[in-house]
Amino acid sequence: MVSDRGGLRLMPVVGLPEVQAGDDLGRLIYVALLASDLHPVESDILVVTHKIVAKAEGRVMDLSTVEPSEFSRRFAAQWDKDPRQVEVVLRESVRIVRMDRGIIISETKHGLICANAGVDRSNVAGSDQVCLLPQDPDASARRIADTFRMLSGCVVPVVISDTFGRAWREGLTNVAIGVAGIRPIRSYIGMLDTQGRPLRVTALAIADELAAAAELVMGKVDRVPAALVRGYEAEVGEGSARELIRLPVLDMFR
Amino acid sequence: MVSDRGGLRLMPVVGLPEVQAGDDLGRLIYVALLASDLHPVESDILVVTHKIVAKAEGRVMDLSTVEPSEFSRRFAAQWDKDPRQVEVVLRESVRIVRMDRGIIISETKHGLICANAGVDRSNVAGSDQVCLLPQDPDASARRIADTFRMLSGCVVPVVISDTFGRAWREGLTNVAIGVAGIRPIRSYIGMLDTQGRPLRVTALAIADELAAAAELVMGKVDRVPAALVRGYEAEVGEGSARELIRLPVLDMFR
Numbered sequence: 001m002v003s004d005r006g007g008l009r010l011m012p013v014v015g016l017p018e019v020q021a022g023d024d025l026g027r028l029i030y031v032a033l034l035a036s037d038l039h040p041v042e043s044d045i046l047v048v049t050h051k052i053v054a055k056a057e058g059r060v061m062d063l064s065t066v067e068p069s070e071f072s073r074r075f076a077a078q079w080d081k082d083p084r085q086v087e088v089v090l091r092e093s094v095r096i097v098r099m100d101r102g103i104i105i106s107e108t109k110h111g112l113i114c115a116n117a118g119v120d121r122s123n124v125a126g127s128d129q130v131c132l133l134p135q136d137p138d139a140s141a142r143r144i145a146d147t148f149r150m151l152s153g154c155v156v157p158v159v160i161s162d163t164f165g166r167a168w169r170e171g172l173t174n175v176a177i178g179v180a181g182i183r184p185i186r187s188y189i190g191m192l193d194t195q196g197r198p199l200r201v202t203a204l205a206i207a208d209e210l211a212a213a214a215e216l217v218m219g220k221v222d223r224v225p226a227a228l229v230r231g232y233e234a235e236v237g238e239g240s241a242r243e244l245i246r247l248p249v250l251d252m253f254r
Numbered sequence: 255m256v257s258d259r260g261g262l263r264l265m266p267v268v269g270l271p272e273v274q275a276g277d278d279l280g281r282l283i284y285v286a287l288l289a290s291d292l293h294p295v296e297s298d299i300l301v302v303t304h305k306i307v308a309k310a311e312g313r314v315m316d317l318s319t320v321e322p323s324e325f326s327r328r329f330a331a332q333w334d335k336d337p338r339q340v341e342v343v344l345r346e347s348v349r350i351v352r353m354d355r356g357i358i359i360s361e362t363k364h365g366l367i368c369a370n371a372g373v374d375r376s377n378v379a380g381s382d383q384v385c386l387l388p389q390d391p392d393a394s395a396r397r398i399a400d401t402f403r404m405l406s407g408c409v410v411p412v413v414i415s416d417t418f419g420r421a422w423r424e425g426l427t428n429v430a431i432g433v434a435g436i437r438p439i440r441s442y443i444g445m446l447d448t449q450g451r452p453l454r455v456t457a458l459a460i461a462d463e464l465a466a467a468a469e470l471v472m473g474k475v476d477r478v479p480a481a482l483v484r485g486y487e488a489e490v491g492e493g494s495a496r497e498l499i500r501l502p503v504l505d506m507f508r
Contacts, residue, residue, distance in 0.1 A: 008264040008471050098506045105506065113422040122447040163458070167421040167507035168367040169429070170500050171439045171459025173466070185425040193376040194477050204417070205425025206470065212427070213467030216460065216486055217262050223448050232470055246424050252352045252359065253421035253507060 011038060012217040013226035018125075021058035026147025029226050038228060042154045045229040046144065047214035050162045050177055051123055051131055052225045053140045059132040060124060061088060075099070085119065088130055092117035097254070105165075108133060111245040112177060114164045134160065137178025138240045145180040157181030157234060160241070161211035167253060174215035176207035176241050183235040184208075184243050205244055206234065265292060266471040267480035272379075275312035280401025283480050292482060296408045299483040300398065301468035304416045304431055305377055305385060306479045307394045313386040314378060315342060329353070339373065342384055346371035351508070359419075362387060365499040366431060368418045388414065391432025392494045399434040411435030411488060414495070415465035421507060428469035430461035430495050437489040438462075438497050459498055460488065 015032045019025065029048065033040060040046075054060065068076070068083035072090060076083035079102030086104070093106035097113055108117045110133065118133035134140045141158040148156045160178030176184060184207035188199045214227035248254060269286045273279065283302065287294060294300070308314065322330070322337035326344060330337035333356030340358070347360035351367055362371045364387065372387035388394045395412040402410045414432030430438055438461035442453045468481035502508060 007266065008467075010262040010264075010467070012261065100506060103506070122451060122453045123449060125449060127451070166459075168500055168505060169459065169462070170498050171457045171462065173459050173462050175423070195377060195379060197376060197381070199376045203425045204469065205420075205423065205427050208423070208425065208427050209466040209470050212463040213262075213264070213470060215458065216463055216467060244424050246422055251422060252354060252357070 008213075008229065008231040010213055010217045011228045011230065012222075012224040013038075013228060014224060016052070016223070016225060019052040019055040019225075021055065021060070023056045024147065025052060025056040026144040027151065029144070030148060030151045032226075033228065040148065040152050040154050040156050040228065041230070042156075043230075043233070044154070045157045045159065045182065045210060045232060045234060046148065047159045047161055047211055047227045047229060048141075048144060049174075049218065049225045050118070050133060050137065050160050051120070053134045053137070053144075053160055053178075054131045055124075057134055057140065059134055060126075060129050061132060062126065063088070063128045063130060075104075078102075085116075085121070085130055088132070089116045089119045092119055092132060110137065110177065111242065112164075114162070118162060118177075133162070134178065138180060138242070139178075141178040141180035141241075155181065155236075157236070157239075159207050159210050159214075161214060163215070174208075174211040174218075176205075176211045176244060179207050179239045179241045179243075181236065181239065182207065183237040183239050184241060186235060206232075207239075207241065207244060262467075262483065262485040264467055264471045265482045265484065266478040267292075267482060268478060270306070270477070270479060273306040273309040273479075275309065275314070277310045278401065279307060279310040280398040281405065283398070284402060284405045286480075287482065294402065294406050294408050294410050294482065295484070296410075297484075297487070298408070299411045299413065299436065299464060299486060299488060300402065301413045301415055301465055301481045301483060302395075302398060303428075303472065303479045304372070304387060304391065304414050305374070307388045307391070307398075307414055307432075308385045309378075311388055311394065313388055314380075314383050315386060316380065317342070317382045317384060329358075332356075339370075339375070339384055342386070343370045343373045346373055346386060364391065364431065365496065366418075368416070372416060372431075387416070388432065392434060392496070393432075395432040395434035395495075409435065409490075411490070411493075413461050413464050413468075415468060417469070428462075428465040428472075430459075430465045430498060433461050433493045433495045433497075435490065435493065436461065437491040437493050438495060440489060460486075461493075461495065461498060 063084040068087035072087040317338040320338040322341035326341040
């Protein structure tokens with residue numbers, strides 16, 4: 001009844017164990033897929049939430065080891081925050097974009113602009129622990145893709161996702177913070193519309209759309225930290241999530 | 255081989271004719287689905303690009319009827335734009351957010367913040383014609399959903415999408431500008447993470463994620479202006495895309 005012509009499937013990766021520092025994440029995900037009778041095929045794309053990547057890479061910090069600065073203490077006291085967590089957010093930031101009402105929107109070392117520099121307390125084991133973003137999410141994606149290739153023989157591009165807020169709009173969506181094996185932006189420059197005229201839309205952030213689509217099968221409380229996308233014809237290429245970050249000189253909302 | 259447990263499918267709606275003012279869009283899409291042997295079922299979600307909605311509703315303007323203001327002429331001359339199109343953009347705007355380098359980011363009558371107030375020349379028939387956003391995209395979505403219910407007997411929520419830029423990030427993504435039949439935001443307020451602690455992420459803009467996901471099977475040059483999403487358990491409710499617009503008092507990026 002259902003035609004699959006040109007269609008796309010999103011499949012949650014279930015049954016992953018609690019990820020520990022040092023785990024081989026690519027292998028864990030591959031094993032979980034096989035256990036669900038899901039066999040990766042060429043041109044599948046794997047979307048992985050940054051949280052398990054950060055855990056596997058030991059990017060979890062114990063707040064009891066953090067000495068907050070005077071600035072962190074003052075902001076934390078004013079807005080009823082943990083000063084040690086504020087300190088970690090500032091250490092992970094290179095620039096503050098907005099700092100108001102207890103909210104810190106900053107630019108991370110990766111050039112990402114997001115709340116709290118991606119520092120996050122949810123879904124981390126210890127009550128005094130916070131999770132940081134991976135040091136180099138493109139490299140994390142590349143490692144997982146390489147493991148998948150070794151184990152399955154298939155080239156499976158990888159997208160590392162995080163959940164970001166947006167200017168002007170309510171609610172968060174998943175975006176791509178790391179990429180391996182696909183071009184994150186699909187360019188339509190020079191192409192014509194159905195009427196033979198140049199397109200207004202010239203570049204689509206398909207890595208962000210893949211991350212957003214994957215979120216729909218992940219949820220936040222079900223422990224589904226990865227999803228497999230089947231049927232999307234991506235442009236193959238090394239790619240980098242840095243391509244998704246607007247250059248400061250072109251950014252009207254710095 | 256492929257398990258569908260908890261999975262999600264995105265299916266392009268192909269074979270739609272060129273949409274004309276006055277067309278019954280819900281019926282056209284339904285007929286196109288059946289012709290592709292795609293039978294909508296309860297809990298499917300239909301995503302429709304605003305362009306065909308606007309065309310069906312006659313929201314196409316002939317620039318030869320537009321007399322540009324002095325302000326429109328000056329801006330257009332400075333940046334090599336069509337002064338009549340600049341005039342239409344300003345008429346569709348209630349507030350300019352940024353106006354630089356030939357780019358106008360404004361707030362529309364709907365409260366949406368986007369480039370050129372959504373006024374768009376691509377995929378419109380006449381060379382002097384531009385397409386405006388639907389007057390009331392929630393109502394447009396409601397009409398299509400009602401037609402679907404009448405024809406198929408199924409409750410199929412509808413999302414009207416447009417392609418927007420974002421602050422700080424390169425590339426465009428599809429977002430929801432109209433909604434009927436689902437709650438556009440999924441709230442996790444009060445819910446606990448896998449470790450029993452409150453979640454950092456409290457509200458996900460799932461209507462925007464559905465629009466982004468649907469874009470992946472639409473493309474820009476293939477005349478696929480709608481997609482059917484199957485397998486997503488949405489929160490049913492009347493809903494409105496206005497819920498996705500941040501209240502000015504809470505917006506740090508006005």
